[in-house]
Amino acid sequence: MSSDVPTSDDVSAARIETTRIEDEMEQSYIDYAMSVIAGRALPDVRDGLKPVHRRILYAMHEAGVSSNASHRKSSSIVGDTMGDYHPHGDSAIYDTLARMAQGFSMRYPLVDGQGNFGSVDGDPPAAMRYTEARMAPIAEELLADLDRDTVDFQSNYDDRLEEPEVLPAAFPNLLVNGSSGIAVGMSTNVPPHNLGEVIDATVELIENPDATVEDLMEHVKGPDFPTGANIVGRNAVHKAYKTGRGRIRVRAxxxxxxxxxxxxxxxxxxxxxxxxxxxxxxxxxxxxxxxxxxxxxxxxxxxxxxxxxxxxxxxxxxxxxxxxxxxxLERTFGVINLALVDGQPRVLSLKETLEHYLEHRREVVRRRSEHELEERRDRAHILEGRLRALEHVDEVVETIRESADRDVAKTQLRETFDFSEAQAAHIVRMQLGSLTSMETAEIEEEYADVTDRIERLEEILASQSELDSVIESELQAIKAEYDDDRRTAFIEDSGSVAHEDLIPEEECVVVMSEDDYIKRMSLETFRAQNRGGKGIIGTDLKEGDRVSSVFLANSHDYLLAITNRGQIYQLKTYEIPEMSRTARGKSAVNLLDLDDGEEIQAVVDCDRVGEDVDEERYLTMVTRDGYVKRTSVEAFENIRSTGIRALRLEDGDELVDVEETDGDADLVIGTVDGMAIRFDEDEVRAMGRSARGVRGIDLEPGDRVAGLAAVDPSRHDWVLTVTENGYGKRSDVSEYRVQSRNGKGLIDIKTGSRNGSVVSIEAVTHGDHLLAMSAAGQIMRTRVEDVSTVGRNTMGVIVMDLAADDEVSCLDIVPAAIAEGERGDDAAGTETTEPDAAGTETSETGVTDPAAEDE
Incomplete structure (x- = not known):
C-alpha cells in the first residue's frame, strides 16, 4: 500500500481536537445548567408550566382524555407522555401528574384524579396502575385554541412528533397555581393565588397600563393557599410583589x-x-x-x-x-417569583408577571383571530360561490350535466360563471337537496354571519383596544365559571411571638409549700377583711406539707428563687400555673431545674433583672444565723436554666429573706425572739455572688433571724411585725434608732406563749394591705392601718384568727398603689379584743412594759 493513502487511524486522528479541560468542563456545565433551567426546573411566565406539566396535559389532550371523557389509567397517561414527549423516568412524570390532582397542593387542580393520590399527611400516591385521571375542566382553558395556530410547535425529542412550546393559557396560571422548583444555582417558589383576584388585577392592567404594584394589590390581596391558614401582616406580601422576593409568615x-x-x-x-x-x-x-x-x-x-x-x-x-x-403552627413561605422570560430566567414583580402574561395572551388572540379570519374568508368565498350558483341554478346544472367528468365540469363552471377553483370544486360536490329554497335561506343567513364575524375579526386585528376587550371578556368568563372564595385570611402582625403578648398583666398571689408545690392566683380572689378574721382557704396541702411562703407579683414580673444551697433561679410569674384557691399547685421541679434535696427558701420579685438594670439596685440577703449580704442585680442578669450561685452558706446556715434595695435604705433585721436591729445599708458593702456576707446582728443563743425589712423613712411610716400565733403590731419607724451592724439590737415585740415567735417583719405605709397565710393554707388580707400603732416593746393585737393547731407561716405586703386600684369590700371578721397569756384583756393599744425595753 502506498504511503500516500491515509489509513483509518489517520482519519480518526484528524477528528481529534485538543482543548483545555477547564474550558470543556465549564462549557459542559453551562450546557447542563441551561438544560435544567430552561428544560426542566423553571416555569414559563406565559402559561406557568414546566415542560413536564405541559407535556402531560398535551399528551392527555392528544389522547382525548378531556374533562368530559372517562378516566384513563394513570399508567397509560404516563406511558404516552414518556414515550412521545418527556424522555425521563416514569416516577418523575407520575409524581407530577399526582401533584396536579392534589387539592392540598394545587389551588385549582389541573387533573381530575380517581383513586389515592396522596394526602396532607405525606402519604404517597398509590401505584400508577391503581389510579385513574383525566383533565380537570380548568386545565382545558390552558389548552383552548391550541389547534388554531395560537402558539409555536417544536419537534419532540426524537423528531417523530411535534409539541407546543407553550400553551395558549386563557388565565395567568403562574400566579393562580404557583410553582416551585430547584434549578442549577437558582430556584423558584411562586405561591398560589385566588383566580378571581388575579383576573381582576389583569383586567386592571389592561385598562390602566400605568397601574402600580399598589394598584394591583387592591385586587390581589396576597397568596391564597389551598390549605387556607392565615398570612401574618401585609408588609412582606407587598415587598414580594414589588421585588419578586419576600418571606411571608403563614400561621395555622x-x-x-x-x-x-x-x-x-x-x-x-x-x-x-x-x-x-x-x-x-x-x-x-x-x-x-x-x-x-x-x-x-x-x-x-x-x-x-x-x-x-x-x-x-x-x-x-x-x-x-x-x-x-x-x-x-407558623411557617415562613419564601417567595421567589422566578420564571422563564424568552427562555431566560428572571425574577419578576407582580406587575411584570402580569405584563408578560398579557403580552403572551395578546399574541395568542392575534394569531387566533388571524387564523379564524382566514378560515372565515375562505368560507365566505365558498358561500359567495354557492349564492351565485343559486342565482343561475338552471345553467349551472345544465353545464354539469353536459360535462364529461368532474374536471371538465369545474373547468366549464370557471370559464362560464367566473368561479374560482375552490368555488367550482365545491359546487360540483353539492347535492341537489341543497338547491331548495330553505337551503338558500340558510346559506344567506350563514353568509351574513360570516361576513359579520369577518368584520369583527378585522376590527380586533386593527385595534389594540378591541383585542384587549376580547381578552378581558374571556377572562371575565373564566372568572364567572371557576372563581371561588378566598381561603387564606390576613391577621395583623403583632411583632415577634412572645409569651407576654398573650398573657394579661395582673397582680397575682404566689403560694409555695415546704414540699415545693407552687401556684398563682389573682389578687382579686382575696378581699380585704377586718383584722382578727379567719381568712379563706388559699391552697390544698397534701398530708404533712406546710405553706412556706406567700408573695405578691405581677404576672409579667421576673421572680428570683433562691434555694437552701445558695443557688438562684429565674422564671416569669406567668410560667407558674394559675390555679384555684382549692388547688394544690404544681411541683417547682417542673418549673426549675432543682437538684435532689434542693429546696426553695426565698423568692424575690425583681422584674428589672434581665432588662436594662440600674447599677444602683441590689439584692440584699439575710441568713438564719444573722449574716447579711448585698449584691448588685447586674450579677444576676444572665441566669442559666440550672441556676447560678447567689451566696455561700456555712454549714447549718440557710437563707431566710431577700429584699431588693437601692443603696439608700436602712436595713431592719428581726429575730424570732422579738429582737430587731436597724443599720444603714452602706454598712454592708456590695459583694460578689460567691461571698458569704457579713454579720448583721449578734444573736442571743437559740435565737435566729426571722426576716428583713428595707426601710426608707421618706416612703415608710411603720415597721410591721407579725408572730406565729396571729398577733402583730405597727411601730413608728423612728422607734428603731439607727445603730451599727452586728449589734444585739433592741426589743421589737414581746413574744412569749401568747404571741409565739416572730414570723416576719415588714416596712409599711398608709394604704398598704397585709397578706398573711397560715401553715395550713388559710389566707387573710387586711389593711395594715387596722393593726394598731404601738411602741416597740409591746405585745400587739390579734391580726388573724387561727385554728388551734395552726400558725402564721408567712406574709407579704400589697402596696398602696395596687390596693387602691381594687375594690376593698369588707368581709366577715370584726375588730376584737383578746385575752393575753395571763388572762387579762389586751386593748388595741397594747400593754407596754417600759422596763422590758433593752438595747
Missing part, C-alpha cells in the same frame, strides 16, 4: 376552647405535613419543651383538618398556644 387556623380545655387546629400552613406536625408536638411534650398538654388527637377526615390538643386542667391555654405558635 385554630381556636382555643377554654371551656373545654383544648385547642382545635383546623387549617395548616401550605405544604405542612399534618402527621409530622402531630408527631413533633408529641415529641416536644415528651421532652418537656411544651407543658400543659395531656392528649393529642388527629380527628381529620375527608371534610377537613381537625387536630385536637387537650390541655391539662391547670394549664394556661394562652401559654400553650404561644408555645405551639413559636415551634409548630
Amino acid at each position: 387556623e385554630f381556636e382555643v376552647e377554654e371551656e373545654n380545655d383544648r385547642i382545635v387546629i383546623t387549617e395548616l400552613p401550605y405544604q405542612q405535613n399534618k402527621a409530622r406536625l402531630v408527631e413533633r408536638i408529641a415529641e416536644d411534650v415528651t421532652e418537656g419543651a411544651i407543658e400543659g398538654i395531656r392528649d393529642l388527637r388527629d380527628e381529620s377526615d375527608r371534610d377537613g383538618i381537625r387536630v385536637v390538643v387537650e390541655l391539662k386542667r391547670d394549664a394556661m391555654a394562652e401559654v400553650v398556644k404561644n408555645q405551639l405558635l413559636e415551634s409548630h
Whole structure:
C-alpha cells in the first residue's frame, strides 16, 4: 500500500481536537445548567408550566382524555407522555401528574384524579396502575385554541412528533397555581393565588397600563393557599410583589376552647405535613419543651383538618398556644417569583408577571383571530360561490350535466360563471337537496354571519383596544365559571411571638409549700377583711406539707428563687400555673431545674433583672444565723436554666429573706425572739455572688433571724411585725434608732406563749394591705392601718384568727398603689379584743412594759 493513502487511524486522528479541560468542563456545565433551567426546573411566565406539566396535559389532550371523557389509567397517561414527549423516568412524570390532582397542593387542580393520590399527611400516591385521571375542566382553558395556530410547535425529542412550546393559557396560571422548583444555582417558589383576584388585577392592567404594584394589590390581596391558614401582616406580601422576593409568615387556623380545655387546629400552613406536625408536638411534650398538654388527637377526615390538643386542667391555654405558635403552627413561605422570560430566567414583580402574561395572551388572540379570519374568508368565498350558483341554478346544472367528468365540469363552471377553483370544486360536490329554497335561506343567513364575524375579526386585528376587550371578556368568563372564595385570611402582625403578648398583666398571689408545690392566683380572689378574721382557704396541702411562703407579683414580673444551697433561679410569674384557691399547685421541679434535696427558701420579685438594670439596685440577703449580704442585680442578669450561685452558706446556715434595695435604705433585721436591729445599708458593702456576707446582728443563743425589712423613712411610716400565733403590731419607724451592724439590737415585740415567735417583719405605709397565710393554707388580707400603732416593746393585737393547731407561716405586703386600684369590700371578721397569756384583756393599744425595753 502506498504511503500516500491515509489509513483509518489517520482519519480518526484528524477528528481529534485538543482543548483545555477547564474550558470543556465549564462549557459542559453551562450546557447542563441551561438544560435544567430552561428544560426542566423553571416555569414559563406565559402559561406557568414546566415542560413536564405541559407535556402531560398535551399528551392527555392528544389522547382525548378531556374533562368530559372517562378516566384513563394513570399508567397509560404516563406511558404516552414518556414515550412521545418527556424522555425521563416514569416516577418523575407520575409524581407530577399526582401533584396536579392534589387539592392540598394545587389551588385549582389541573387533573381530575380517581383513586389515592396522596394526602396532607405525606402519604404517597398509590401505584400508577391503581389510579385513574383525566383533565380537570380548568386545565382545558390552558389548552383552548391550541389547534388554531395560537402558539409555536417544536419537534419532540426524537423528531417523530411535534409539541407546543407553550400553551395558549386563557388565565395567568403562574400566579393562580404557583410553582416551585430547584434549578442549577437558582430556584423558584411562586405561591398560589385566588383566580378571581388575579383576573381582576389583569383586567386592571389592561385598562390602566400605568397601574402600580399598589394598584394591583387592591385586587390581589396576597397568596391564597389551598390549605387556607392565615398570612401574618401585609408588609412582606407587598415587598414580594414589588421585588419578586419576600418571606411571608403563614400561621395555622385554630381556636382555643377554654371551656373545654383544648385547642382545635383546623387549617395548616401550605405544604405542612399534618402527621409530622402531630408527631413533633408529641415529641416536644415528651421532652418537656411544651407543658400543659395531656392528649393529642388527629380527628381529620375527608371534610377537613381537625387536630385536637387537650390541655391539662391547670394549664394556661394562652401559654400553650404561644408555645405551639413559636415551634409548630407558623411557617415562613419564601417567595421567589422566578420564571422563564424568552427562555431566560428572571425574577419578576407582580406587575411584570402580569405584563408578560398579557403580552403572551395578546399574541395568542392575534394569531387566533388571524387564523379564524382566514378560515372565515375562505368560507365566505365558498358561500359567495354557492349564492351565485343559486342565482343561475338552471345553467349551472345544465353545464354539469353536459360535462364529461368532474374536471371538465369545474373547468366549464370557471370559464362560464367566473368561479374560482375552490368555488367550482365545491359546487360540483353539492347535492341537489341543497338547491331548495330553505337551503338558500340558510346559506344567506350563514353568509351574513360570516361576513359579520369577518368584520369583527378585522376590527380586533386593527385595534389594540378591541383585542384587549376580547381578552378581558374571556377572562371575565373564566372568572364567572371557576372563581371561588378566598381561603387564606390576613391577621395583623403583632411583632415577634412572645409569651407576654398573650398573657394579661395582673397582680397575682404566689403560694409555695415546704414540699415545693407552687401556684398563682389573682389578687382579686382575696378581699380585704377586718383584722382578727379567719381568712379563706388559699391552697390544698397534701398530708404533712406546710405553706412556706406567700408573695405578691405581677404576672409579667421576673421572680428570683433562691434555694437552701445558695443557688438562684429565674422564671416569669406567668410560667407558674394559675390555679384555684382549692388547688394544690404544681411541683417547682417542673418549673426549675432543682437538684435532689434542693429546696426553695426565698423568692424575690425583681422584674428589672434581665432588662436594662440600674447599677444602683441590689439584692440584699439575710441568713438564719444573722449574716447579711448585698449584691448588685447586674450579677444576676444572665441566669442559666440550672441556676447560678447567689451566696455561700456555712454549714447549718440557710437563707431566710431577700429584699431588693437601692443603696439608700436602712436595713431592719428581726429575730424570732422579738429582737430587731436597724443599720444603714452602706454598712454592708456590695459583694460578689460567691461571698458569704457579713454579720448583721449578734444573736442571743437559740435565737435566729426571722426576716428583713428595707426601710426608707421618706416612703415608710411603720415597721410591721407579725408572730406565729396571729398577733402583730405597727411601730413608728423612728422607734428603731439607727445603730451599727452586728449589734444585739433592741426589743421589737414581746413574744412569749401568747404571741409565739416572730414570723416576719415588714416596712409599711398608709394604704398598704397585709397578706398573711397560715401553715395550713388559710389566707387573710387586711389593711395594715387596722393593726394598731404601738411602741416597740409591746405585745400587739390579734391580726388573724387561727385554728388551734395552726400558725402564721408567712406574709407579704400589697402596696398602696395596687390596693387602691381594687375594690376593698369588707368581709366577715370584726375588730376584737383578746385575752393575753395571763388572762387579762389586751386593748388595741397594747400593754407596754417600759422596763422590758433593752438595747
